[in-house]
Amino acid sequence: MVQSTGAKKLKCAVFISGNGSNLKSLLQFNKKKNSPISIELIISDNPKAKGLKFGKIFKISKKIFNYKNKIIAEKKIIYEINNKNIKLICLAGFMRILSKNFIKRFKGKILNIHPSLLPKYKGLNTHQRAISNNEKYSGCTVHFVNSRLDSGKIILQKKVKISKLDTAKSLSKKILIQEHKLYPAAISKVFSL
Ligand code: GRF
Numbered sequence: 673m674v675q676s677t678g679a680k681k682l683k684c685a686v687f688i689s690g691n692g693s694n695l696k697s698l699l700q701f702n703k704k705k706n707s708p709i710s711i712e713l714i715i716s717d718n719p720k721a722k723g724l725k726f727g728k729i730f731k732i733s734k735k736i737f738n739y740k741n742k743i744i745a746e747k748k749i750i751y752e753i754n755n756k757n758i759k760l761i762c763l764a765g766f767m768r769i770l771s772k773n774f775i776k777r778f779k780g781k782i783l784n785i786h787p788s789l790l791p792k793y794k795g796l797n798t799h800q801r802a803i804s805n806n807e808k809y810s811g812c813t814v815h816f817v818n819s820r821l822d823s824g825k826i827i828l829q830k831k832v833k834i835s836k837l838d839t840a841k842s843l844s845k846k847i848l849i850q851e852h853k854l855y856p857a858a859i860s861k862v863f864s865l
Contacts, residue, residue, distance in 0.1 A: 681710035682863055683810060685758045687766035688716050692723015694764035694785055697852035698859075699730040704821070708863040709855070712756050715749060717768050739768060746774050753778075762818065764855070772819045782817035783862075787847050789829055794822035799840040799847070810834055810843060810852050812851045814858035828858040 684702075686695050695714065702711045714727045714734040727734035735752055737745040753761070763784040775782065786797040790813040802810040811831040816824035830850040834843060 677830060681865070682708055682760050683756065683758045684709040684711050685713040685715055685753060685756070686711055686762045686763060686764050687720055688714065688723045688764050689718045689767040690721055690723060690765050691852070692721060692726050692765065693848055694851055694855055695723045696726050697854060698762060698764065698775075699726055699732065701856035701859070702730075706865065707860075708865050709760060709859055713752065715752070715766075716792060717745070717766070723765070724780070742768070742771065746771055750777065760859075762855070769821065770796055770817065775817055775819050778818065781859065783827070783855075784815055784817050784822070784824070785851055785858075786813045786815065786822050787844065787851065789813060789831065790822055799843040803834060803838060803840060803843065807834055807853055810847060812827040812847050812854055827862055830854050 686698055687697050699711060701707050702709060709789070711732055714724065714732055716724055716734065716736050717739040719736045724734055737748055739745045758786035759781060761778055761782040763782065770782070786798070788802065789809065789811040792800050794809070799810065809831045811829055813826055813829045815826045830853070832843070832847050832850055
């Protein structure tokens with residue numbers, strides 16, 4: 673457990689590329705008195721990300737970075753993060769792979785949520801792969817980010833039963849409901865006020 677100093681909350685940035693339902697759940701958690709984080713910034717590589725609307729709704733600043741050139745994009749992101757004194761990065765459906773240098777710079781300070789029971793089904797298309805393999809369960813995992821894809825130390829996982837009728841879409845919906853609880857729980861597990 674990492675103790676943040678005094679009653680000071682850990683400044684946090686959330687990275688998204690799409691719908692942002694996990695961002696929304698983190699923003700709701702952020703409002704709670706006992707949340708150890710203070711979300712200061714939303715970062716996206718996608719100007720059309722639906723989740724960006726939550727910046728306006730929850731009055732949190734957002735920045736969009738053009739990823740045509742990843743090195744330049746990451747340089748700009750690092751500038752923003754340092755400028756806002758961000759101490760924790762939460763990846764929430766961010767569809768870019770961070771460079772080794774970026775990960776090294778923020779070692780132990782980047783979390784990710786993945787829609788499978790890692791180490792099973794790293795990468796994309798997790799739900800369909802789990803169904804096609806006749807898995808009885810899938811689920812979600814919150815983990816630290818290291819330089820190998822979806823391979824960092826696991827913080828928390830939640831199992832979800834796959835029913836015979838499940839499609840990738842229905843399973844994804846069931847798992848997302850659990851993701852929304854798991855991410856705040858994992859943050860509370862690692863960081864305390
Ligand atoms: C989630 O399933 C998350 O686990 C994965 O990408 C999806 C993002 O969903 N990394 P949302 O944008 O938070 O709704």
